[in-house]
Amino acid sequence: TTPTTDIKSIEFSIFPNPVKEIMTIAGLDKEMDVRITDVAGRLLIHTFTNANVDVSNLVSGAYFIQILDVETGASSSAKFIKL
8 A cells, every 4th residue: 555645735815916026924823934036946045934935136037935833744825916
């Protein structure tokens, strides 16, 4: 038999989207590993937070935010637009 693996996801929301300077992450009850990548997958911002991320230094365009719980291995991602 093949063992089943429960892939856990993290429930969160980001706003505003599109964003100019500060993106708020809602729904996290503790600090998580937050990574922002461009559409090519290049890591641009890496921080640990449960609240806000400063994206003011990014150029206008589409990006992905990935949130990882280092304790459980759960992760989720979302697309956002930087104005």
